[in-house]
Amino acid sequence: MRSTDIDFGVAPLPMLPGGKQPRSLLSIRGLFVNSYTKYPIAAKMFAEFASNADNLKTRFEMTGQIPPQKDFVNDPALEANPGVKAFLEQAIHADPLPSIPEAGTLWVPSFAALSSIWSKGEDPKKALDRMVEQMKTAMKTNNQ
Numbered sequence: 789m790r791s792t793d794i795d796f797g798v799a800p801l802p803m804l805p806g807g808k809q810p811r812s813l814l815s816i817r818g819l820f821v822n823s824y825t826k827y828p829i830a831a832k833m834f835a836e837f838a839s840n841a842d843n844l845k846t847r848f849e850m851t852g853q854i855p856p857q858k859d860f861v862n863d864p865a866l867e868a869n870p871g872v873k874a875f876l877e878q879a880i881h882a883d884p885l886p887s888i889p890e891a892g893t894l895w896v897p898s899f900a901a902l903s904s905i906w907s908k909g910e911d912p913k914k915a916l917d918r919m920v921e922q923m924k925t926a927m928k929t930n931n932q
Contacts, residue, residue, distance in 0.1 A: 798871040800878040814882035817857040893926035 801810040819838050837843060844855040845865065854860070854872055866872045879898035885891060901919035904910040 798874040800874055800881070809881045812882045813885045814876055814879055815885040817853060820854070890927060892929055893930055894923055897922035897926070 801812060804810050819835075821835050823831075825831045837864050841857070841859065844857065844860070845863070847853055848860075848865065852872075854866065854875060860866055861876055866876065897919040901915040902923075904915045908912055920921075
């Protein structure tokens with residue numbers, strides 16, 4: 789983890805009652821090149837440059853972004869980082885974030901609830917119950 793004055797840790801989600809493993813959503817940060825570019829060879833070269841193992845490792849070292857390739861799961865540099873290790877442990881129990889417009893209805897209520905809990909000290913149950921209701925309303929509105 790990067791040096792910070794804030795004392796924090798990262799851990800996989802705790803087991804649910806009955807020993808059930810909670811599932812989380814997983815997404816990756818991607819880089820894209822336009823297939824309609826005037827420079828297809830340069831675009832291909834960039835894609836190869838940005839996605840090769842050496843540069844993915846350098847990107848991790850510079851930014852802390854976990855490389856989006858399974859080859860890195862047992863990489864010593866990633867395993868030595870307790871925060872990354874926890875993310876990788878939880879990733880085994882994650883489902884891909886759906887690439888559908890409806891997923892967008894989840895973010896505003898989620899961010900509002902977390903902000904209310906962390907910044908305003910609101911009771912987490914109250915904030916999360918309101919978040920769920922806002923999500924349900926948004927999904928009903930978008931499905932009409």
